[in-house]
Amino acid sequence: xxxxxxxxxxxxxxxxxDRKWQERWERDGIYRVEDDDPRxxxxxxxxxxxxxxxxxxxxxxAMAPSDAHARFRRMQGYNVLHPIGFDAFGLPAxxxxxxxxxxxxxxxxxxxxxxxxxxxxxxxxxxxxxxVVCCLPEYYRWNQWFFIKLYEQGLAYRAKxxxxxxxxxxxxxxxxxxxxxxxxxxETPITRRDFEQWFFRITDYADELLDFDTLEEWPEKILTMQxxxxxxxxxxxxxxxxxxxxxxxxxxxxxxxRIDTIFGVTFLVLAPEHPLVSKLTSENRRADVxxxxxxxxxxxEIDRLSAEREKTGVFIGAYARNRxxxxxxxxxxxxxxxxxxxxxxxxxxxxxxxxxxxFARKYRLPIRTVIAPITWDxxxxxxAFIGDGFMTNSGAYEGMTNEEGMEAxxxxxxxxxxxxxxxxxxxxxxxxxxxxxxxxxxxxxYCDECGVQPVxxxxxxxLLPEDAEFRPTGxxxxxxxxxxxxxxxxxxxxxGRRETDTxxxxxxxxxxxxxxxxxxxxxxxxxxxxTGDWMPVQQYTGGAEHAVMHLLYSRFFIKSLRDMGMxxxxxxxxxxxxxxxxxxxxxEKMSKSxxxxxxPDDVVGQVGADAVRCFLMFIGPWDQGGPWxxxxxxxxxxxxxxxWSLVEHDAAQLDDSPSEPTAVRDTQRVLHQTIRKxxxxxxxxxxxTTIAALMELVxxxxxxxxxxxxxxxxxxxxxxxxxxxxxxxxxxxAEEWWERTxxxxxxxxxxxxxxxxxxxxxxMITLVLQVNGRVRDRVVVAxxxxxxxxxWYVDNSSRVQSHIDGKPVRNVVYVPDRLVNVVVG
RNA sequence: GCCGAAGUGGCGGAAUGGUAGACGCGCCGGUCUCAAAAACCGGUGGGAGAAUAUCCCGUGUCGGUUCGAGUCCGACCUUCGGCACCA
Numbered sequence: 001x002x003x004x005x006x007x008x009x010x011x012x013x014x015x016x017x018d019r020k021w022q023e024r025w026e027r028d029g030i031y032r033v034e035d036d037d038p039r040x041x042x043x044x045x046x047x048x049x050x051x052x053x054x055x056x057x058x059x060x061x062a063m064a065p066s067d068a069h070a071r072f073r074r075m076q077g078y079n080v081l082h083p084i085g086f087d088a089f090g091l092p093a094x095x096x097x098x099x100x101x102x103x104x105x106x107x108x109x110x111x112x113x114x115x116x117x118x119x120x121x122x123x124x125x126x127x128x129x130x131x132v133v134c135c136l137p138e139y140y141r142w143n144q145w146f147f148i149k150l151y152e153q154g155l156a157y158r159a160k161x162x163x164x165x166x167x168x169x170x171x172x173x174x175x176x177x178x179x180x181x182x183x184x185x186x187e188t189p190i191t192r193r194d195f196e197q198w199f200f201r202i203t204d205y206a207d208e209l210l211d212f213d214t215l216e217e218w219p220e221k222i223l224t225m226q227x228x229x230x231x232x233x234x235x236x237x238x239x240x241x242x243x244x245x246x247x248x249x250x251x252x253x254x255x256x257x258r259i260d261t262i263f264g265v266t267f268l269v270l271a272p273e274h275p276l277v278s279k280l281t282s283e284n285r286r287a288d289v290x291x292x293x294x295x296x297x298x299x300x301e302i303d304r305l306s307a308e309r310e311k312t313g314v315f316i317g318a319y320a321r322n323r324x325x326x327x328x329x330x331x332x333x334x335x336x337x338x339x340x341x342x343x344x345x346x347x348x349x350x351x352x353x354x355x356x357x358x359f360a361r362k363y364r365l366p367i368r369t370v371i372a373p374i375t376w377d378x379x380x381x382x383x384a385f386i387g388d389g390f391m392t393n394s395g396a397y398e399g400m401t402n403e404e405g406m407e408a409x410x411x412x413x414x415x416x417x418x419x420x421x422x423x424x425x426x427x428x429x430x431x432x433x434x435x436x437x438x439x440x441x442x443x444x445x446y447c448d449e450c451g452v453q454p455v456x457x458x459x460x461x462x463l464l465p466e467d468a469e470f471r472p473t474g475x476x477x478x479x480x481x482x483x484x485x486x487x488x489x490x491x492x493x494x495x496g497r498r499e500t501d502t503x504x505x506x507x508x509x510x511x512x513x514x515x516x517x518x519x520x521x522x523x524x525x526x527x528x529x530x531t532g533d534w535m536p537v538q539q540y541t542g543g544a545e546h547a548v549m550h551l552l553y554s555r556f557f558i559k560s561l562r563d564m565g566m567x568x569x570x571x572x573x574x575x576x577x578x579x580x581x582x583x584x585x586x587x588e589k590m591s592k593s594x595x596x597x598x599x600p601d602d603v604v605g606q607v608g609a610d611a612v613r614c615f616l617m618f619i620g621p622w623d624q625g626g627p628w629x630x631x632x633x634x635x636x637x638x639x640x641x642x643x644w645s646l647v648e649h650d651a652a653q654l655d656d657s658p659s660e661p662t663a664v665r666d667t668q669r670v671l672h673q674t675i676r677k678x679x680x681x682x683x684x685x686x687x688x689t690t691i692a693a694l695m696e697l698v699x700x701x702x703x704x705x706x707x708x709x710x711x712x713x714x715x716x717x718x719x720x721x722x723x724x725x726x727x728x729x730x731x732x733x734a735e736e737w738w739e740r741t742x743x744x745x746x747x748x749x750x751x752x753x754x755x756x757x758x759x760x761x762x763x764m765i766t767l768v769l770q771v772n773g774r775v776r777d778r779v780v781v782a783x784x785x786x787x788x789x790x791x792w793y794v795d796n797s798s799r800v801q802s803h804i805d806g807k808p809v810r811n812v813v814y815v816p817d818r819l820v821n822v823v824v825g
Numbered sequence: 826g827c828c829g830a831a832g833u834g835g836c837g838g839a840a841u842g843g844u845a846g847a848c849g850c851g852c853c854g855g856u857c858u859c860a861a862a863a864a865c866c867g868g869u870g871g872g873a874g875a876a877u878a879u880c881c882c883g884u885g886u887c888g889g890u891u892c893g894a895g896u897c898c899g900a901c902c903u904u905c906g907g908c909a910c911c912a
Contacts, residue, residue: 009863050912091911164910174910221829225907228828301908303826340909427909434910505912547829549909581906587836589905618849620838624831625905632837635849641864689839692848699848768844773893775844799879813892818843823892 007606008634011641014608017736022123030746031125033081035517035530042078043534044070045513045573047542047550048085048132051111052092055118057598057616057628058590061582064613065622065687066541067124071728072682073539074125075752081534082125083516085132086112089140089505091174094438097470104438105466108135118601123609123731125748130519134508135438139515141461142525143507144443146557148454151444155201155560158452161431162273162297165193171474172435181298185474192297197433197501198442202556206230206425209555217575219623222547229548231426233257236410237343238419240268240320240329247279252320252331255342255424258352259413260406263394264370265322266360267348268331269313271339272296280331282317289316289333296335304335311336311359322347323418324409325395334359342424350384357384370394371402430553432504437468437477439502447489447496456490462498476500509550510557513537513572532568540573541685543581551576577685580625582616587627598628610730611636617687617729636691640733643698643726647719647737649705654712663709665762670700671718672760675753678725691729697722721753728752768819769794771803787814794820 025031046066049059063084070082093104100107112133119126132139150156164173168188172195177184202209210230212223236259239251252268270277272293281289292314296304313334321328329348336355337346350360350367360367369381371389391397391405400408413419433442441462443455455462465484468477478484478500489496517531536558551573558572583589584596591597603612615633620626658664674697681690701718704710710718719741727734727747738747762783767790769777777799781789791812794800804824811823 047912052912087912172910176911225829229908231828431909436910504910509912543906543912544829545907545912547907549907550912618837624838626837629837629850632850638864639849688837689848692839695848766844770843770893773843773891778844811892813843815843815893819893821843821892 008637008641010607010611010637012644012733014610014733015605018121018123018609018732021732021735022120025748030748031127032129033079033127035533037079039077039079041534042073042080042539043513043537044073044080044082044539045516045537045541047540047546048087048509048512049115050087050090050092051108051115053111053114055115055600056590057600058582060122060600060612061616061625062542062579063119063122063124065579065617065685067122068613068617068687068728069539069541069682069685070125071731071748072752074748075724075728075750077751080125081127081516083130083132084119084124084126085512085516086115086134087505087509088112088133088135089439089508091176091436091438094436094470098472098474103466105135121601121604121609122613130516132512132515132519134512137461137463138522139508140440142515143440143503144455144460144462145457145525146511147443147503148457149564150200150560151454153560153564155204156198157201158196158198160194161197161199162192162194163435165191167191169473181300185472190298191294195433195435197431199429199431200556202430202553203425203427205556205559206232206427208559209552214571215574215576219576219578222544222551222576222578225547226552229427229552233424235259235422235424236413236419237422238262238347238413240347241323242280242318242320245280245318249276249279252276252345253343254345254347255422256347258349258406259409260391260402261349261352261370262322262324262347262409264349264351264368265329265347266350266366266368267329268320269334269337269346269348269359270316270331271337271344272333272335273339274333274344277316277333280316280318285315285317288314292333299335301338304338311355311362313359313363315363330365332363340428341426351381352384352386354384354386368393430504430556432507433501434504435476435479436502437464437470439505440507441478442499442501442503444499445487445489445496446499447492447494449494450489450491453489453491453496459490478502506550506553510554528566535567536569536571537573539575539577541577541579544578547578577623579622582625583627585628585630603633607633607637608732610733611640614640614691614730618691620688622685622687639695639698640730642702643722644737646698646701646705647723647741651712651715651719654708654710654715656712658711658714660709663704663707664711664714667700667704667710667714667718668759669763670697671721672755675721675725675755676760679752679755682728687729694722694725723747724750724753765817767793767817769797769800770819770821771800772823772825773821776800776803783817785817787816790814790820794822
């Protein structure tokens with residue numbers, strides 16, 4: 001038992017206030033969103049949660065500030081759609097089914113129920129009539145509908161792809177289920193197997209996905225990550241001759257961005273999965289090669305690509321001819337080459353590529369410099385030289401700069417038909433097949449006569465069978481369910497077998513924003529005209545962990561719908577903001593094992609929703625995250641207490657006319673500066689400084705009350721505007737205090753206050769007097785001080801003069817209302 | 826490893842290239858109280874100094890640009906996020 005936390009008590013019953021207003025708002029439907037409201041539309045979404053069971057403080061950290069921002073937009077006069085839903089398909093439900101014998105549907109929907117209740121305790125503006133739960137047939141039927149549309153467009157196709165395989169469980173594993181290269185269930189070393197699986201052709205959109213021009217405010221880091229993820233490279237696809245071997249293929253195609261180094265090729269490397277490996281391997285090398293390939297298939301891609309790890313590979317006993325210099329070079333298989341990138345084969349140029357250099361050193365392959373550094377003395381280089389230089393040992397291209405060589409060789413290669421300029425992407429097509437139960441069944445049927453057939457639209461949805469069996473080995477419950485598998489071929493009516501794979505859950509999240517617009521529509525995934533009015537999403541918020549996959553998939557999805565004429569927009573999300581991660585009070589990531597998890601229900605039960613909302617926003621910049629603190633929340637509670645006592649004061653006790661005009665003017669200035677600050681900061685998600693400014697206002701008003709230095713009208717004005725600024729961040733107490741001070745229901749239908757620049761201006765400033773950039777004196781003067789007057793202070797400051805010390809003045813820098821800097825010496 | 830981000834008091838953090846440390850936590854002192862808590866008032870980066878005089882040092886490290894750098898540039902160190910089947 002730890003020492004009890006000293007808890008500051010609230011002076012009002014926050015829990016009761018929460019309940020009172022949540023019920024009233026619900027009853028009055030003040031957050032119901034109407035499609036035909038005349039105000040301008042503002043669609044602001046936060047990423048929907050996975051229904052893991054309990055609302056974590058991390059969910060509050062994502063939801064509370066985004067709600068405050070959506071509320072701010074409402075107060076600015078927008079018709080705001082700020083919906084919520086549940087990302088309800090996925091692996092954890094299936095794990096629960098296996099370990100606890102509970103059906104994924106039961107488990108998921110019980111979690112959804114609980115999380116709905118917890119989400120309501122936030123006091124957010126969610127319109128619950130628009131909730132989307134994507135594991136329900138009325139949602140996932142449209143996943144199937146979209147799948148068929150994409151299939152008809154040629155954007156969905158089937159191909160072999162490796163899955164992680166547990167040879168003991170005889171089942172496919174998720175990456176998450178692999179611990180140190182072993183199956184988490186039975187600790188058997190994993191391997192990989194090729195399965196026929198479904199893909200979406202996201203690579204068709206690679207170039208368009210690199211165009212971020214229409215995205216208004218996305219964090220630069222997310223764009224950089226997407227750019228790098230797509231990884232566009234321009235180069236040359238060039239063939240190496242293997243016509244000496246008696247096989248169908250006449251050449252090995254490689255992709256290189258450095259065709260200028262082609263005379264430096266001293267070996268070729270094939271990915272272990274490359275189809276030519278088995279065809280070209282000589283009999284005396286076969287055993288070694290096969291052993292190597294098996295071992296490579298167990299390794300993770302991260303390990304394979306690691307530049308730190310020692311390069312490995314084996315010679316396959318075959319050679320290929322470099323057509324540019326007629327040299328025969330040995331062919332290796334090595335796991336640092338991936339079949340998913342380029343052609344799955346690379347030309348080894350050890351002199352000018354780090355990985356090839358390491359590989360050549362290890363296997364004693366020749367290293368031939370063909371790009372000469374400018375200061376090169378001809379000796380062997382100690383490491384790969386990847387910079388620019390002059391072509392050497394390069395036949396007809398000798399002496400060119402390598403840029404010229406690159407151009408000349410590419411041209412010649414194309415002219416001779418040995419290859420062609422090509423663009424390659426690191427981005428791969430989106431593999432959507434999952435060998436699982438708890439996902440959207442892929443609506444395809446296999447018929448021995450007719451091949452692959454889509455399920456007709458009229459037969460959708462293909463429902464998940466309720467009587468599925470969840471075996472601890474993790475076999476796909478759909479594959480072993482005969483009544484699900486056996487069906488009729490939609491084309492010939494003969495016997496057919498259903499596809500038993502389900503879809504990646506990123507399918508659900510690729511278009512859920514469209515469903516929010518018309519969630520009950522049954523004539524299609526969304527009603528086009530209404531959805532067209534709401535889309536694109538004006539503001540999206542969520543964790544940066546979705547920087548590349550979800551956000552890229554969704555962008556692809558919207559573009560493909562546009563190209564099918566289903567939607568007239570290019571991008572789903574116009575603006576994006578990524579919040580950071582909330583940590584435990586020990587500054588570590590929250591986890592049950594660390595025991596640093598904060599349960600929002602407990603805290604909300606003690607101090608109410610508003611104190612929790614405010615504290616989460618006050619911790620620090622929203623995009624940086626930060627640690628929870630049981631002590632820190634006391635500061636927010638004290639502030640709300642002080643605000644409450646201000647609200648309680650009877651303004652009638654103050655004079656009607658200002659006795660101290662200067663003091664009143666100061667209070668007005670503070671008020672209007674606060675409004676300006678809050679308006680600008682809320683606009684840019686700077687909640688921490690919004691709250692700091694409101695705290696300063698409360699501090700000022702407390703002082704003003706103690707001094708009785710304001711008149712009653714100014715006081716009332718300050719309280720009214722303070723409550724309006726409080727409304728988006730602390731909606732319950734703002735409503736309660738609004739009512740208590742005799743103002744009409746509801747504060748949440750009031751506009752955000754505006755400021756008057758003239759009232760915000762003026763006052764005293766501290767003018768800083770510097771000598772050589774160092775502060776030597778300060779004078780308090782009225783703002784708007786002239787340069788001449790400012791310099792007068794310099795001349796008359798004994799501190800400044802003593803530092804000038806008679807030295808010649810070389811320059812005087814004047815920054816209005818800030819400082820004077822005298823440069824001497 | 827690759828890609829991305831962040832380093833400021835005892836702690837969370839603030840700071841259009843212009844007073845470093847707003848606001849808050851914690852701590853110290855005071856008021857109130859039999860006492861404590863709460864509340865309220867005051868103080869609180871480090872060093873020298875009797876000092877609320879004055880001076881010096883200080884935003885991860887080293888270097889640069891500038892009249893002036895937490896902020897811009899370069900290199901390095903440390904920590905965190907993502908890496909395609911967790912979502």
